[in-house]
Amino acid sequence: xxxxxxxxxxxPGDLSxxxxxLMVRLLADPANRVRARLLVTATAAELDSFARTAAATxxxxxxxxxxxxxxxxxxxxxxxxxxxxxxxxLADLATALDRCAGGEADGVxxxxxxxxxxxxxxxxxxxxxxxxxKRLEFEGFxxxxxxxxxxxxxxxxxxxxxxxxxxxxxxxxxxxxxxxLNRAVSQTxxxxxxxxxxxxxxxxxxxxxxxxxxxDDIAPAIELAxxxxxxxxxxxxxxxxxxxxxxxDYDGVVTMYHDQGQIAMKLxxxxxxxxxxxxxxxxxxxxxHGTAHNIVGTGAADLGPSSNAFDLAVRMADQRRSTTGIxxxxxxxxxxx
Numbered sequence: 614x615x616x617x618x619x620x621x622x623x624x625p626g627d628l629s630x631x632x633x634x635l636m637v638r639l640l641a642d643p644a645n646r647v648r649a650r651l652l653v654t655a656t657a658a659e660l661d662s663f664a665r666t667a668a669a670t671x672x673x674x675x676x677x678x679x680x681x682x683x684x685x686x687x688x689x690x691x692x693x694x695x696x697x698x699x700x701x702x703l704a705d706l707a708t709a710l711d712r713c714a715g716g717e718a719d720g721v722x723x724x725x726x727x728x729x730x731x732x733x734x735x736x737x738x739x740x741x742x743x744x745x746x747k748r749l750e751f752e753g754f755x756x757x758x759x760x761x762x763x764x765x766x767x768x769x770x771x772x773x774x775x776x777x778x779x780x781x782x783x784x785x786x787x788x789x790x791x792x793x794l795n796r797a798v799s800q801t802x803x804x805x806x807x808x809x810x811x812x813x814x815x816x817x818x819x820x821x822x823x824x825x826x827x828x829d830d831i832a833p834a835i836e837l838a839x840x841x842x843x844x845x846x847x848x849x850x851x852x853x854x855x856x857x858x859x860x861x862d863y864d865g866v867v868t869m870y871h872d873q874g875q876i877a878m879k880l881x882x883x884x885x886x887x888x889x890x891x892x893x894x895x896x897x898x899x900x901x902h903g904t905a906h907n908i909v910g911t912g913a914a915d916l917g918p919s920s921n922a923f924d925l926a927v928r929m930a931d932q933r934r935s936t937t938g939i940x941x942x943x944x945x946x947x948x949x950x
Contacts, residue, residue, distance in 0.1 A: 619930035620650045621923075622680070622709035624723035625663065628689045629698040630904025631914040632724030633659075634667035638916050639923055640677065641669045649927045652678045652718055654705035666910050680708060692906040694727055699734030702726050706741070710748050713895040720896035720930030722923055725904045728772075740772040742890045745897065754789040755892035758797050759874065759901055760925065761882030764858055765802065765865040766874040767794040767891065778870045782813055782826050787834035790867050793891050795843045798865045800932065801925070809854055810835055810847030810867040811874075817850050831869075855881070884915050887922040889929070896929035898922040 623639070626632030636653070637660065639645050653660070657679055664671060671677075684704040689697045705723075712718040726741060738744040746755055759766045769790045770781035791808060798806035810831060814824040821828055831848045838845050847854075851868070855877040858866050868874035878886060878901070886901030900918030908914055 618648065618650050619720060619927055619934055620652060620718040621926055621930055622652045622654065622712055622718045622721045624654050624702075624705045624709050624721065625659075626724030626899075627698045627702050627727045627730055627904045629691050629693055629695060629730070629909075630725055630727065630906055631909055632726075632904065633663035634669070634910070635724050635900070635914055635916060635919045637663045637667045637669045637671065639919060640671050641667075643672070645920075645923060646676055649930070650678070651676070652680055652712065654680050654682055654708050656681050668912060680712070683708060692909050694730045694733070694906075696730070696733045698727065699730030699732070699736070703731055703734055703736060703744075706745075707748060710745060710895065714749060719933050720926045721898070722926040723897070723899050724919065725900060725902060727904050742771070742893075745890055745893055745895075749894060751892075751894055753892055754786075754793065755890065756790050756793055758794065758889040758891040759878050760801075760887040760889065760921070761878055761885040763861075763881065764863075764878070765794065765798050766868055766878055767797070767865070768868045768871060768874055770870045772871060775870070779813065779824070779826060782830050782869060784830045784834045784837075787831050787867070788837055791834065791838040791843060791845055792841075794865045794867055795838075795845070797889070797891055801928065802864055805844060806864045807862070808843065808845040808865045808867065809849055809858060809863040810845060811851045811854055811869055812848035813869040815850070817848050826869075851877075884917045885921055886918050887925050889925060896926060896933055898926040898929070 623636055625636045682705055684701040686697050686700055689701055709721045736744050738747060742755055742757055756767045757771055767790050769786050770778050773781060794808060795806055812818060813826045818824045818827040827848045835845055835847055851873050859881055888899050888901045890897040900922045902918055905914055
């Protein structure tokens with residue numbers, strides 16, 4: 614193996630879904646295996662089983678390091694949410710993070726997870742990103758970044774009830790999200806990103822008629838980001854912004870909450886989407902789709918998002934080996950409200 618290559622831990626995700634077969638299809642492609650040194654949280658027998666499900670063949674495994682798994686529970690039922698699947702996913706993710714924290718790996722690619730299963734298995738955080746941060750003892754700002762071919766998004770709030778979104782909007786969080794997105798786009802797409810920021814309220818609040826978040830928090834954060842040299846505009850009504858962005862006006866968009874960005878991104882590029890867990894000290898990527906229980910073993914799972922996620926994980930991990938990558942950003946000096 615080439616010691617200069619980035620070392621990527623591949624995690625099959627929730628074993629009840631399509632993750633294992635997608636992972637095998639990635640491993641079966643020789644072009645992927647020459648780009649990185651691959652470590653896999655599975656046993657040899659499991660890899661054989663995954664390959665049978667995927668109707669795929671891995672021609673030579675000598676360059677794949679099988680880490681096995683620390684999971685010792687019951688067999689995981691296929692095609693359904695279960696405590697066992699959640700426990701296995703958390704165990705494998707912990708192994709991957711520990712390898713990176715210990716200097717034995719440079720990045721992680723995990724296949725689709727099920728938050729319900731992980732919650733049943735004991736995950737108390739709102740999502741895996743916050744679980745990752747806790748496991749890594751990282752207390753800085755984090756945000757999920759979503760990539761399609763034409764656009765990158767980051768969000769100020771994520772997996773919270775709609776009733777709590779407004780409380781999560783502050784000048785500090787908006788600024789940190791802009792800075793993180795600017796770093797991500799500049800290191801993966803273009804050196805001088807053009808960014809836009811969504812409003813929270815309809816019609817960008819209509820001068821305070823429909824809410825003051827645009828006046829009190831979002832616009833001040835944009836102005837401060839501009840004073841720091843970031844090319845960013847807004848806040849713009851979300852219902853028109855994405856058509857401008859995908860038309861080429863912007864390289865990245867900051868959204869205020871999960872569905873404000875994700876509905877647009879999945880309509881624009883469901884077969885391309887990648888999620889990156891931005892802000893963490895470890896590069897972590899995953900395809901931006903779910904476990905797809907209804908198509909396990911049918912061969913219908915689209916490999917495109919997983920291939921894109923692999924590509925991004927390798928690039929970020931390679932960058933991490935030589936410099937500070939998009940997984941690191943300074944905390945904003947703007948106080949939260």
